[in-house]
Amino acid sequence: MALAGGIGGARFLRGLQAAAPEADITVIGNTGDDISLFGLRVCPDLDTVMYTLGGGINEEQGWGRAGESFTVKEELLAYGVGPSWFGLGDRDFATHIVRTQMLAAGYELSAVTEALCDRWKPGVRLIPMTDDQVETHVVVDDPEHGRRAIHFQEWWVRLRAALPARSIVPVGAEEARPAPGVLKAIESADFVLLPPSNPVVSVGTILAIPGIRDAVAAKTVVGVSPIIGGAPVRGMADACLTAIGVETSARAVAEHYGPDLLDGWLVDEADAGVAVDGIAVRSRPLLMSDAGATRAIAAAAVGLARELSGGPAA
Amino acid sequence: MALAGGIGGARFLRGLQAAAPEADITVIGNTGDDISLFGLRVCPDLDTVMYTLGGGINEEQGWGRAGESFTVKEELLAYGVGPSWFGLGDRDFATHIVRTQMLAAGYELSAVTEALCDRWKPGVRLIPMTDDQVETHVVVDDPEHGRRAIHFQEWWVRLRAALPARSIVPVGAEEARPAPGVLKAIESADFVLLPPSNPVVSVGTILAIPGIRDAVAAKTVVGVSPIIGGAPVRGMADACLTAIGVETSARAVAEHYGPDLLDGWLVDEADAGVAVDGIAVRSRPLLMSDAGATRAIAAAAVGLARELSGGPAA
Incomplete structure (x- = not known):
């Protein structure tokens, strides 16, 4: 079971399939963008x-x-x-x-x-987080039009996140219900993995759907840091983290998810010293530079999840 | 002013633009298909x-x-x-x-x-015959499913009119209203031309919208026969004419339009002997074989319309 955003999530999932070819994988997909x-x-x-x-x-x-x-x-x-x-x-x-x-x-x-x-x-069961409409809006101070909320895609793709986000709001999330099968899939999973997707607008949006965070928190959860040495591996996650007042660091993202949600956290070797109360942090190379490297990262996440849930390490 | 179907109508209109480059042309387009x-x-x-x-x-x-x-x-x-x-x-x-x-x-x-x-x-003002939904349906005896009504396009494009049409019905036409501007454009026109479009499913459908036939009939109307020597110039108009009990001939189509609607009728040289009570029939080459030939046909239609409406012949 994994919660996934876009590019980083998808690549991690391909590594996960290679690392655990027999596994029955369900993916909860972000629909906020x-x-x-x-x-x-x-x-x-x-x-x-x-x-x-x-x-x-x-x-x-x-x-x-x-x-x-x-x-x-x-x-x-x-x-x-x-x-x-x-x-x-x-x-x-x-x-x-x-x-x-x-x-x-x-x-x-x-x-x-x-x-x-x-x-x-x-090769995975892909379920959107919700069948209800949730749209991530970004509040910006537009030099021409003043403070206004724009669609996430307009901020991300058109403006390339160059205009600082004052806040990021998943509009409709509070009233949204998890799509059929989402909660059941989480409950029956051996563990939940958080790929190195954007912690705010990808994983964060999924967790904002009422019921999903609690269901996930009840499982063994292992995340892969999308931040290496104080910078996003790809994309502009730092602009999103800044908007919600979280430092762009592997430690701060783990603290943001929190020990109630996260059991294990994989950080890059560049962040080897990181420690977070209540979360088992392990360091290893985290650049998904090719299929083999990505597979090894996924295998490490699976191994840590099995270890933390009392199962046999991979 | 012209009522137009698809390919034949469009080509005739291009000839009309060449023949009368200064003219202010309004085209009422068929939407039944x-x-x-x-x-x-x-x-x-x-x-x-x-x-x-x-x-x-x-x-x-x-x-x-x-x-x-x-x-x-x-x-x-x-x-x-x-x-x-x-x-x-x-x-x-x-x-x-x-x-x-x-x-x-x-x-x-x-x-x-x-x-x-x-x-x-x-270069023309193109107005759909109506803003309301009209769909031409064709009743066929389907070897597998018995008698049933199918969309005109399914009969025309998928079946290539190979299954005989029992009837052809412009569903919704009776309740449809002419689009804004249609009646006014007809009323203010010097004359109305009927290009060699399909007399049943193109021109016929336009005339089926309440109010349009009467408005057209009040004007000088000249048509160009889509039938040459007992066969359609292109397309499968014969299959449509047969369905409504009209012979595939230049004379029968003129009689079908009727002298209350039609004032002049251009037929091909192959149909030079054709005469219809109350309609001025003229013969000339009608194959729109190239731009020059098409322009000459349109010029002849304009000339006949001017002649019949008492204006100067072109």
Whole structure:
């Protein structure tokens, strides 16, 4: 069982499949950065997991489809219809068209995700955190328009997080219910892994859905630090951490998750001295530089989880 | 002013623009063969007119976009989502995405069509016959399922009209209202031309919208026969005429339109002997074989309309 965001989460999961090929893995996917574009529902994190584990990902950029073309987007821009800053390719469009059509027909996002995975066969059970609409909004001080809340994707993709976030709010999370199967999957899991996904807008959003954090906290939980030596491994997690008043360090992120949630924490060798009360911290190389390195990191997380839950170490 | 279906209508209109470059042309477009595919609203006849006059048409096939690719369609089929028999290309998809998004936002089809034409600048005012939903259905005796009504596109494109039509019904036409501007445009026109479009499912459907036939009949109306020597110039108009009990001949089509509607009728030289009570019939070559021939046909139609309305012959 793992909670996953986008690129980092998906790559970790591929390592986990290699490290534990017999395991029955359920992935709870973040939907807080979902967005409606051109009347179509886009679920970037679910798709990144699906494409990565299903063999359809653009390996270089880590998101979107391999062999992608951008004819539809160019044509939309020729009609004056944007946004231009969100890179939807032709292959990707098909996914969003199928999803939108199924949602309009009354299927819940969890059922739609299952149907899409029928094609991709990611080898894990992928469930969105909720079938309800949750949208992560970011409050910024816009030089032109003053303080206002914008969609996470606008902040992250269009502004590249250059405008400091005053706060980050998963709008709708408080009223959202875990998607069917989420709580049961957590309860029946041997342990829960937190990949090196963004602790605020990926893992944090999943944990914000009422019921999920408590269910996870009741299990043995091992996380992999997304911060190495005071900087995010990739992405701009530091901008998110700063917004919620958490220092960009492996220690601070573990303290932010807290010992009530986290049992074990893998940090990089650069952070070998880190200690957090109530959490078993282990250090090892954490750069997911290739398939072998990623597999070894996942194996270490599984090993620590088994050790902490009293099972045999891997 | 012209009432137009798809390919034949669009090509005639291009000839009309060449023949009367100073004319202020309004085109009432057929929407009876519109269809919702993949949750997107597709308007084949409006788009064929828009692309043809706007320079975006695939000249060889007469419909769809030039330089088209089919990535989205292939991806949809990879998800098991069809139909496979309707050829939507990537460039074309963008048009339907914009249209669907605007319709969902509450714009009427006539406003959407105007917005799409902002890009294409077809040089005519293109108005859908109605903003209400009218769908031409075809009743067939299906060898497997017995007698049933199917969407016109399924009969025309998937079955290639091979299954005889028992009847052809523009579902919703009786309750439909002409789109804003349609009746006024007809009333203020010098004359109305009927291009060699399908007399049943193109021109016939437009005339089936309450109010349009009467408004057209009050004007000088000249039609161009889509039938030459007992056969359709292109397409399968004979299958439609047979379904409504009309012989496939230039004379029978003129009689079907009737002298209350039609003042002049252009037939091909092959039908030079044709005479219809109350309608001025003229014969000339009617094959739209190239731009020059098409322009000459349109000029002849304009000339006859001016002659019959008492104006100077072109």
